[in-house]
Amino acid sequence: MNLVRSELLKIRTTAAWLWMALGALLAVALAFVTNAWLAHTTLTGDADMLGLPPEEAAAQQDVVGQAANLYTSGQYFGLLFVMLIGVLMVTNEFFHQTATTTFLSTPKRTSVIFSKLVAASLIGFVFWLVTSVINLVAGALFMSINDFGTQLGEWEVQRAFLFNLLAYALWTILGIGVGTLITNQIGAVVTSAVVYLIGTQVASLFFFLLSSWLDSEAVLKWQVVLPSVASSVMVNSIESPMLPAWWVGALVLVGYAVVTGTIGILITRRRDIS
Amino acid sequence: MSDGQRSPTTGSGQIVVSGLTKQYKNVRAVNDLSFTVEPGRVTGFLGPNGAGKTTTLRMLLNLVTPTAGSATIGGRRYADLTDPLRHVGAVLEASSAHKGRTGINHLRVIAAAAGLPKTRADEVLAMVGLTPAAKRKFKGYSLGMKQRLGIAAAMLGDPRVLVLDEPANGLDPEGIRWMRGFLKALATEGRTVLVSSHLLSEMQLLADDVVIIAAGQLIRQGPVDQVIGSMAQTTRVRVRTPQATELAKALREQSAVVEVDPHGALLVAGVDAATVGRAALAVQAELHELTTERPDLEGVFLELTAGKAGIR
Known part of the structure; x- marks a missing residue:
């Protein structure tokens, strides 16, 4: 418990979290406006103008799904920011050579990494809480003003909220894992951001081409092996032929968190700090 | 906890290094090194650059894993100490704090991890004379202030063993004199003080015992006068x-x-x-x-x- 307190103090006493929080709030604002427009367009029957194939457009015309999407606005960039906080929690120790001090006060390195994982999930929780409250208030207002109903009673909407929380916690943990694998701060930040932002697009394109080549839409579902796709699948309740079921996304993401966390602990235990 | 009442003179603070060896890819940095460091005395740990001083200290503190041999403090390996900061204080690099964090917050982070009260951070900061700079960020500290902050961090748990790697580096003459007085006073209280350095004139003023190593091996160990007297050089x-x-x-x-x-x-x-x-x-x-x-x-x-x- 002392260790978790120490880790949280480390974050509170430096400025990085503030920039990440501002970024996440900005992302929520922009995404909310976009999602609100999307919900309005699809639910009022102008889905054609989105240029989607008919069965996809029909799938999108789902008030509960659109509500869930709206209530989790800002997730895409929010997750990037909490992952970067996780990355920094580890790489800062090497960049500023505080790893020495940290491991002197706690020679049991597994405990140090575990406390970082716990602190990271708590930070993920706070980011989720703040963004969710904003989305809840703004989303409920938007839905009722447009006579779509708030949809807050729907299990799928509630599930979207809950799994969004899981996503925030897991992505911060993923960040810790990446940080222990790549201790060079700039290297770790750039790698994780690039893989998250561009890697996902490139891989999606690859899956899209593969699916046209094989003439099989089922192939697209394999995109879920990408962590960012997995987390959006997890919170998504829209049943699209292009996406697998939500629990597949959840399992994939938990898998990534467990694997990177475990490798991170094993590497850190063996590493010489000099 | 009874630890709170513990005086630094009770319990053995003896450091025993035994057959310590570290093999890196191409270099045997430390080679079958054995020596002891006694409580109540300042021991200078001397050697040319690259002799393996830092590697030895880092193996003693469980930061680097030895290829062979062992190093114990009061009979226990560092990794096996419960509440290590209450037993051992270490000053390793002058620059080991987050540049954007204030001095006092740096100490509070460590105090929190070690389960020490927050007020202890203010106490040790006053002890090294850094109170006026408590709320200044670490990047604004001079080298001398960084060294003092490092010593403050080492003193957080009121340890009976002090390990310092080149603490005089970057200090001005006033700072060096302060450090000498500070470390001598700690040894007088019965604590074990192990200081690595290559500033030999400073060591002659500070140390009671010396351990001299070169190329990763022990060259000579003993009280300063004895080591000097053992050599051919005469008055x-x-x-x-x-x-x-x-x-x-x-x-x-x-x-x-x-x-x-x-x-x-x-x-x-x-x-x-x-x-x-x-x-x-x-x-x-x-x-x-x-x-x-x-x-x-x-x-x-x-x-x-x-x-x-x-x-x-």
């Missing part, structure tokens, strides 16, 4: 006079060994300064300088480590 008298030839002749008659240094001064061994003065009076030599030169740690160190220089 000499340096004398300058316009009548050098006459004086040298007179001294040789008293079976003194006389050499002439490049600047024309005589270096006299085998007799004391009073004898030289009397001899000068007898031959009516006019004296411009008469000094006793004692062998120092630097001379002994250079002799001991000759041919085992740092680059390996």
Whole structure:
């Protein structure tokens, strides 16, 4: 418990979290406006103008799904920011050579990494809480003003909220894992951001081409092996032929968190700090 | 906890290094090194650059895994200590704090991890005289202030063993004198103080014992006077006079060994300064300088480590 307190103090006493929080709030604002427009367009029957194939457009015309999407606005960039906080929690120790001090006060390195994982999930929780409250208030207002109903009673909407929380916690943990694998701060930040932002697009394109080549839409579902796709699948309740079921996304993401966390602990235990 | 009442003099703070070895890919940084460090004394850990001092200290503190051998503090490995900061304080790099964090917050982070009260951070900051800079960010600290912050961090748990790697680096003369007084006082309280350095004149003033290593191996260990005395170097008298030839002749008659240094001064061994003065009076030599030169740690160190220089 002392260790978790120490880790949280480390974050509170430096400025990085503030920039990440501002970024996440900005992302929520922009995404909310976009999602609100999307919900309005699809639910009022102008889905054609989105240029989607008919069965996809029909799938999108789902008030509960659109509500869930709206209530989790800002997730895409929010997750990037909490992952970067996780990355920094580890790489800062090497960049500023505080790893020495940290491991002197706690020679049991597994405990140090575990406390970082716990602190990271708590930070993920706070980011989720703040963004969710904003989305809840703004989303409920938007839905009722447009006579779509708030949809807050729907299990799928509630599930979207809950799994969004899981996503925030897991992505911060993923960040810790990446940080222990790549201790060079700039290297770790750039790698994780690039893989998250561009890697996902490139891989999606690859899956899209593969699916046209094989003439099989089922192939697209394999995109879920990408962590960012997995987390959006997890919170998504829209049943699209292009996406697998939500629990597949959840399992994939938990898998990534467990694997990177475990490798991170094993590497850190063996590493010489000099 | 009974730990709170523990005085630093109780319990053994002896450091025992035994057969310690670290093999890196191409270099054996530390090779079968054994020595002991006693409580109540300042022990200087000396060696040329690259001799393996830092690697040894890091193995002692469980930061680097030894290839072979062991290092214990009070009979236990560092990794096995419960509440290690209450037993051992270490100052390793001058720059080991987050640049954007204030000095006081740096100490609070460590205090939190060690389960020490927050007020302890203010106490140790006052102890090293950094209170005025408590809320300044670490990047604004001078090298001397960074060293003091490092010492403050080491003192958080009121440890009975202090390990310091080159603490005098970057300190001004005032800072070096402060550090000397501080460490001597800690040793007087019965604590174990192990200080690595390559500033030999400073070590001669500070240390009671020395451990000298070169190329990863032990060269000599013991009390400073004993180590200096063990070497061939002896006390000499340096004398300058316009009548050098006459004086040298007179001294040789008293079976003194006389050499002439490049600047024309005589270096006299085998007799004391009073004898030289009397001899000068007898031959009516006019004296411009008469000094006793004692062998120092630097001379002994250079002799001991000759041919085992740092680059390996």
